Amino acid sequence: MNIGIIGSGQIGSCLATKFVKLGHSVSIANSRGPASLKQLAEETGAEAATVEEVVKNKELIVVAIPQKSIPDLPKNLFKNLPKNVVVIDTGNYYPDLRDGVLPELEQSGIDSLWMQEQLGISVVKVFNSIFATSLNDLGRPEGDRNRIALAVSGDDAKAKEIVFQLVDDLGFDPLDIGTIAQSWRQQPGSTIYCRDINLAELKKRVVAMGTDWSEMHELIIGKHHSDQLLMAADFPAWLKGFREPLTHLRDKYPDS
Numbered sequence: 001m002n003i004g005i006i007g008s009g010q011i012g013s014c015l016a017t018k019f020v021k022l023g024h025s026v027s028i029a030n031s032r033g034p035a036s037l038k039q040l041a042e043e044t045g046a047e048a049a050t051v052e053e054v055v056k057n058k059e060l061i062v063v064a065i066p067q068k069s070i071p072d073l074p075k076n077l078f079k080n081l082p083k084n085v086v087v088i089d090t091g092n093y094y095p096d097l098r099d100g101v102l103p104e105l106e107q108s109g110i111d112s113l114w115m116q117e118q119l120g121i122s123v124v125k126v127f128n129s130i131f132a133t134s135l136n137d138l139g140r141p142e143g144d145r146n147r148i149a150l151a152v153s154g155d156d157a158k159a160k161e162i163v164f165q166l167v168d169d170l171g172f173d174p175l176d177i178g179t180i181a182q183s184w185r186q187q188p189g190s191t192i193y194c195r196d197i198n199l200a201e202l203k204k205r206v207v208a209m210g211t212d213w214s215e216m217h218e219l220i221i222g223k224h225h226s227d228q229l230l231m232a233a234d235f236p237a238w239l240k241g242f243r244e245p246l247t248h249l250r251d252k253y254p255d256s
């Protein structure tokens, strides 16, 4: 596929590397322009581009920039995008640590609903609920009992099919958890956020959260706020609070 990636940070550069290895043709952009991406382009085989170039003639586009930077994207960037182009949203809203308060987002509290309104297009939410380190290191062949499962949300069934294949090709089990209105179940503060769990466990936890956002809103947003406080104060302690062992971070945090 021809893939464009907006954002060359942890998640954007990881996906660029992986997609090129899978044989896709990838171009990538950041806020500083193609000259600043020379080294990344050499290392990954992705083409350095501007944000405008990165959305042209693509089959799939990944938006991997912080929520607070979404309003800075060129207006109407996606206006003339053909309907069959898949747009992936990897974003998470971190009001206390990074993004500041975005009042319009807080009205619904659903990150990707806001994202769709901002971009003026339908998105598929995926890769938001796994650390870039896990995405980079922990892909496994199909059938491996340690294969991590990733939640996928979106309103367009065809777009999700394409994403399921991509997730599988990267070494993870995709799980369709519903529409963008239901995508709160994979947001920070939820029980599946960055837990590196397998498909059976992911299914169990998604079902346990139910489908009623008005019931879960306070709990999930509240947990996310307290997590952010802890992350800022004591990141290893925050990691420890995750019930599952974070094996890939053991070297850094031997007690986790």
Ligand SMILES: NC(=O)c1ccc[n+]([C@@H]2O[C@H](COP(=O)([O-])OP(=O)(O)OC[C@H]3O[C@@H](n4cnc5c(N)ncnc54)[C@H](OP(=O)(O)O)[C@@H]3O)[C@@H](O)[C@H]2O)c1
Binding pocket: 006, 007, 008, 009, 010, 011, 012, 029, 030, 031, 032, 033, 051, 064, 065, 066, 067, 069, 070, 072, 073, 090, 091, 092, 093, 127, 128, 129, 130, 131, 132, 133
């Ligand atoms: N890191 C993870 O493990 C992880 C995992 C899953 C999801 N996420 C989510 O994915 C999103 C990106 O996270 P990240 O960790 O990759 O961020 P990051 O490492 O801080 O990188 C952010 C990237 O966004 C680019 N950017 C910022 N504003 C831009 C603009 N107006 N136009 C074009 N590019 C712009 C930056 O470009 P410059 O460097 O030129 O400013 C940078 O390349 C966030 O919402 C995050 O919560 C992160």
